[in-house]
Amino acid sequence: MADSRRLNRIRDEAGRILPAGPTLIALSGGADSAVAAWVAVELGHPVRAIHIHHGLPDSRAMELAAKAVAAELGIDLEVVxxxxxxxxxxxxxxxxxxxxxxxxxxxxxxxLVTGHQLDDVAETVADRLARGSGSTGLAAIRPIDGRWVRPLLAISRADVRGVADELGLPYADDPSNDDLRHRRNRIRNVVSPVLTEALGADAIDGLARSARLLAADDAALEMEAGRIEARR
Incomplete structure (x- = not known):
């Protein structure tokens, strides 16, 4: 049986970010975007979905999962x-x-809504720290960036996946996420577990919190720079 308190908490947290109005969900077939779509449907927004098919060996399985999720939620899906x-x-x-x-x-x-969540933010921060980045880069993924909205950024990957399982959403795991030839996958599958083991369970949340603080600092600096420019 689904835990209604947990579902309500995630829906409410995501709902504070997701603006009202017509919504296009980037539905990958994975758990994250499936939950983002569920949130939009729960909030009563006009929702449709789009799935991008890359023509890779595992793309067909992810397309089928996206179609299954869309059917489960009763939303139209466009495959491109x-x-x-x-x-x-x-x-x-x-x-x-x-x-x-x-x-x-x-x-x-x-x-335009994606399923990025808290762990994605932490992984982006770790990646950019390793490359060398200033406050703008370390601010990482923002909840709202123009038309793009990421309502799950304050929610961990584990919690998002737990909600998808509780709801019985028919998502699939993308096998390409396990390919360690890709830098991002090495951060996700190698670096993040080591950080958690060495520094504690709050390490990932701490990286994501740093991104939020740096985003606020960056916005304040940009505003102040605008004021200075206006006085010239």
Whole structure:
């Protein structure tokens, strides 16, 4: 039986971020975007979904999972086939292609919603720290960035997955997330567990909290710079 208190907490936390209005969910087929879609449906927003098919060996399984989630939630799903060009950073290329495809499909009035959650923020901070980054870069993924909305950023991957399981959402695990050739996967599967073991269970939350604080600092600096420029 689903824990209604837990579901209500996650729905309410995500609902504080997700603006009202037409919503286009980037539905990967995984647990995170499935829960983001559930939140939007629960809040009564007009919701449809889009799935980006990369043409990779495991893409068909993720497409089927996205279709199953959309059917479970009663929302329309558009599947868009894309090709990721060769380049020095396949992950960055794939993100850019996905983003462009979603924006091309979206109506002007639609919010573009992804399933990024707290662990994604922490992993981004760790990655950018290792590369060397200032406050803007370390502010990492923001809850709202123009039309893009990430309502699950304050919720851990474990909690999101737990909600998906409680709801019985038919998500799938993307096998490509286990491929350690990719830097982000090494952070997720190697670095994060070591940090948690060495520094405690709050280490991941601490990295994400640092991103939120740096985002606030960065916004304040930008505002002050604007005031100074206006006085010239």
């Amino acid at each position: 086939n894309v090709e990721v060009p060769d380049g020095p950073s396949p992950e960055a290329q794939a993100r850019a292609v996905r983003r462009a495809a979603i924006e091309a499909s979206a109506a002007e009035s639609e919010w």
